[in-house]
Amino acid sequence: MFKAEIKSETLKGLVNIISTLIDEVKFTITPEGMTLKAVDPAHVAMIELKIGAKAFESYSASVKEIGLDLDKVKAVLKLAGQGDVVSMEQDENKGRFVFRIGNLTRSMNLVDTSSMNDPKVPQLTLSAGAVMAVDQLLKGIRAAESISDHISLKADPEFFELSCKGDTDDASLKLLKGSDLEVLDVQSEVHSLFPLDYFSNILKAIPAGTKVRVELDNDYPVKLVFGLANGEANVIYFLAPRIESD
């Protein structure tokens, strides 16, 4: 059994994050909430999402797995107006998933989840951490976009830097302890290089103003941690590094 109501804006925010990686997803459902673990087809990035029951307007579920096509969920969400509540229900008889928005009913077949295995979330201890508004990260990304396909992240005891180097052009955004950063917890300088497109896609899906914790080490994946749905949903995102060629 699964029956829940959620604000359309909240559901939109969650779907935007997941669909930066994949379209067909498996949600693991319990009476306490929903979780999702997913990796992109190229195995470059991974996401772990936990949505507590409190992120919903109403929520009632037994333990089960539900497979959904997020492109279809996005199409449903386009039908919702500002402030609309979306009701979701699994139709036990027909094996379908039913969305209701006001006088509108939209039902779809579930996606088969039998071949979807949960990826193993890496247990990494990264030496450097910083907390900043996603808008700062996005500014660094946009400065790099016309210059390179990669972006270098560096954490120093005094600053956090996004930078990139092209043949004739450089760009750098230096975020300072105290002013641009809420937290900076770095023992010694570390840096890694990342694919710009993946990093850009996830950052653009995070709502403006969201505080993001960035954890970094030398030639290790970067870990992004942030909340959605007023903190009732939690996202952990890993992005694999590129090897620097110099």
Place this chain on the structure above:
Amino acid sequence: MFKAEIKSETLKGLVNIISTLIDEVKFTITPEGMTLKAVDPAHVAMIELKIGAKAFESYSASVKEIGLDLDKVKAVLKLAGQGDVVSMEQDENKGRFVFRIGNLTRSMNLVDTSSMNDPKVPQLTLSAGAVMAVDQLLKGIRAAESISDHISLKADPEFFELSCKGDTDDASLKLLKGSDLEVLDVQSEVHSLFPLDYFSNILKAIPAGTKVRVELDNDYPVKLVFGLANGEANVIYFLAPRIESD
């Protein structure tokens, strides 16, 4: 002789409706106003438009026919600002049609109307009728767009429903007597299937908030009736049904 002035927004609204069907049109002009009867090239939909002289800021005409290319009229309307009045005049000497907006003059050859025959408007008595805001119809259309090329309309004594069925997906919008519908006049349930693209094109051209009367029967054309230009223009639109294959 033909000389008239009309608010650019009003003319825009009229042109938008007609150009869902055809680009080159023949207006029949009398001292009382203009009328147009047109069918699309595939003979799937038909429009009958009557524009009373009161829809214009000023109007003075003798009986005649005028052929216009609506793409050119749209280009002229793009030059008009908010609140501008468009003056229209047939230049008897040069056989041209002249638009004036402020200090701007735009003249164009008339389209030859000798081969344009007025379609015969069907005299149908459809058993079911309902009146609703066009916005409700549009919501049903948009829900169907990713699922099917057709949309089913059903009129029941208690509700009016837009629905569609795909292989794996369904959508349905149920408009209830009393709340969503202003009028519902149905003796016994009737329904017909229609091509989604035509239905969508005409609905998207109707200004938001407009009340539309929908008349329906079993496997008959649907008839839409609505007003434009503060009720000084009247539109009747017919759309042929598709045969259901089940």
Place this chain on the structure above:
Amino acid sequence: MFKAEIKSETLKGLVNIISTLIDEVKFTITPEGMTLKAVDPAHVAMIELKIGAKAFESYSASVKEIGLDLDKVKAVLKLAGQGDVVSMEQDENKGRFVFRIGNLTRSMNLVDTSSMNDPKVPQLTLSAGAVMAVDQLLKGIRAAESISDHISLKADPEFFELSCKGDTDDASLKLLKGSDLEVLDVQSEVHSLFPLDYFSNILKAIPAGTKVRVELDNDYPVKLVFGLANGEANVIYFLAPRIESD
């Protein structure tokens, strides 16, 4: 040495004007300001731009030439927010040009200016002159766009007219002395024909509301003179005429 600060909106306005003609440009820099003379690759239009030191928030320079790729400068300006000040500096050691916006640093190689010769600005005395808001000129341009590739400018002692003729369509915008024109200084009627695309490109790059002085003669280039940056920058633009074929 070159070091200056400028409001991002001001720099944007200057770059927009120049990049209607060319992408790679040479600025001649003196302690009093910057100048640029450029001609488009087809030698149809020419621009002379003088930016006084007062157009900048701060300005300090010795005599030198600097070559820049305006596409890159535009990419930098997209990173600036409303009200941001852009700091520019030539890095004497690395031979680079460095932009700074807040905590963001963007550096790029200079473009080689050794093969860029200053075009000779023609010393023309054109018999007719008129001053009008650029918005009026743009209205005439937009009316012509669907009709012809050329636009005719005519200056008469009583009016200034933009017009064009197609096979089946005409358009004309008549600007009257006293109402639409601030100045009209014409002894006897003159007119010339110009390529619509060039004329449209420069007019669309001029900020709305800007007063433009248009100087005209028979089959001579048209000269546009206007200010930018609150009058601290001055633009002279020449566009070569087309020969009328009638």
